[in-house]
Amino acid sequence: LDTVIAAFANRLRLAHHVAVLTGAGISAESGIPTFRDAQTGLWSHFDPEELASPAGFARNPTLVWRWYAERRVKACAAQPNPAHYALAKLDKHVPRLTLITQNIDGLHQRAGSRNVIELHGSLHRARCMADGSLHTTWDYAEELPHCPDCGALLRPDVVWFGEMLPQTALEKAWAATLDCDIFMSIGTSGVVEPAASLPRIALSRNATVLILNLEQQTAARPPLFTINGKAGEILPRIVKMAFPV
Ligand code: NAD
Ligand code: APR
Numbered sequence: 196l197d198t199v200i201a202a203f204a205n206r207l208r209l210a211h212h213v214a215v216l217t218g219a220g221i222s223a224e225s226g227i228p229t230f231r232d233a234q235t236g237l238w239s240h241f242d243p244e245e246l247a248s249p250a251g252f253a254r255n256p257t258l259v260w261r262w263y264a265e266r267r268v269k270a271c272a273a274q275p276n277p278a279h280y281a282l283a284k285l286d287k288h289v290p291r292l293t294l295i296t297q298n299i300d301g302l303h304q305r306a307g308s309r310n311v312i313e314l315h316g317s318l319h320r321a322r323c324m325a326d327g328s329l330h331t332t333w334d335y336a337e338e339l340p341h342c343p344d345c346g347a348l349l350r351p352d353v354v355w356f357g358e359m360l361p362q363t364a365l366e367k368a369w370a371a372t373l374d375c376d377i378f379m380s381i382g383t384s385g386v387v388e389p390a391a392s393l394p395r396i397a398l399s400r401n402a403t404v405l406i407l408n409l410e411q412q413t414a415a416r417p418p419l420f421t422i423n424g425k426a427g428e429i430l431p432r433i434v435k436m437a438f439p440v
Contacts, residue, residue, distance in 0.1 A: 196413050196422070200429070203420045204436035206403045207377060212291040214375035215282060216368075216393050220382020220408050222300050224276040224427035227269060231384050248356045256348065257338045263351040267318040270300040278381065278426035279306035281434045288438040293371035295364075297383060297390050299353050312364050312371075314390055320352035365389065372396050379405045382426050405433075 207213070219229035241262065245251045252259045283306045286292045295312045296303055301319050303311045321330045321340055325347035333340035333349055340349040354360050368390075372378060378397030385391040385406075398404045403418040407429055411421035422429055 196424070199413055199415045199420055199422060200433055200436060202415050202417070203403070203405055203422075204433050207285075207289070207433065207437040210289050210377045210403075212293070212371070212375045213285065213289050213377045213379065214293045214368075214371040214393075214397065215285075215295065215379045215381060216383060216390060217282075217294070217296045217298060217303070217381045218383025218385075218390070218408075219298060220384075221278050221296075221426045222273070222276070222298055222302055223382065224278065224425060225273040225300075225302055227273050227300055227302075229382075229384075231386070243356050247353070249358065252350060252355070256350075260339060260351070263318060263353065266300075270302070270318050273300065273302065275302045275306035276427045278430040279303055279308070281430035282381075283307035285434050285438075288434075293367070293375065295368045295371065295390075295393070297387070312367050314354070314360050314364050314368060316351070316353040316361070318351065318353065321349040322352040324348045324350055360389065368393060369396075373400065375402055377403045377405075379407070381405075381407050381430065383408065384410070 223229050246259050246262050279302050282294060286308055294303060294308050295314060297315050299315055299318045301317055319331060321333050323342040323345065325342065325345050328344060329352055330343065330349060333343065341347065342349055372393045375397060378394055380394040383390065394404050394406060398419060401418055405420045407422045407424060407426060409423060411423045413423050414421050
């Protein structure tokens with residue numbers, strides 16, 4: 196493991212543009228359950244059709260809002276972990292860093308990362324069903340939040356199964372993937388498209404690619420580096436080795 200970390204850190208030190216894709220795994224050590232982790236995964240308790248889909252919301256908006264309100268409370272109570280802070284620190288040491296996240300918990304921003312690309316939206320925003328306007332505060336009337344401007348129903352500003360991702364976010368993520376010389380995939384199972392294709396696209400362009408999660412075998416097959424480990428432990432080691440200051 197140490198040799199793989201050292202070899203990757205040596206390349207990170209010379210990077211011009213680092214693109215980072217994060218998934219639920221980077222927030223696991225902040226106490227936020229991942230989606231597909233059998234024991235604690237959110238989906239194991241709920242049917243995603245029921246909750247994270249337009250049909251689910253149309254069928255039972257109160258249930259869906261209760262689920263997202265609960266997740267928002269948990270996300271606000273959670274603290275960024277050393278992995279989030281390591282990426283915020285890396286942002287200060289490399290010429291350019293593009294952070295792309297599938298997470299909706301807002302922990303990257305709270306750890307100090309700037310211009311975070313939120314591919315799947317955010318728990319901390321709601322969208323007006325009438326005009327699409329975004330709101331960060333809302334009040335509940337008979338269990339459901341309504342738009343403070345027009346009174347229409349609000350929905351979570353989160354991308355649901357079956358929905359398209361926000362176009363600008365996706366375009367920025369693709370552009371960074373095509374331009375970067377180092378791509379780091381952290382804490383994502385890589386089963387959900389289109390995010391899952393980004394590391395493959397980077398590798399096809401011969402960028403140096405790191406995949407860090409709990410399924411990989413730890414190995415260095417440049418330009419591909421895979422590490423089986425916890426982001427909260429491994430990322431700070433990589434950043435410290437690359438930038439000891
Ligand atoms: P998609 O078909 O690529 O995503 C569906 C994926 O969701 C599948 O690949 C599977 O990995 C996963 N999935 C579906 N049913 C599941 C289940 N029962 N248990 C566990 N995982 C399950 O794309 P899509 O369905 O069109 O979704 C569009 C986008 O919405 C995707 O990018 C997805 O990541 C996103 N999304 C976001 C949230 C969220 O809460 N942030 C929830 C669901 C989906
Ligand atoms: N450190 C590093 N990786 C971890 C850790 C950890 N402490 N804990 C879990 N992981 C890894 C798991 O090995 C797994 O590969 O994080 C990944 C979690 O995968 P998922 O639960 O599938 O979460 P994610 O990949 O973010 O799901 C993608 O699917 O449901 C949709 O939109 C939703 O954004 C979500 C998307």
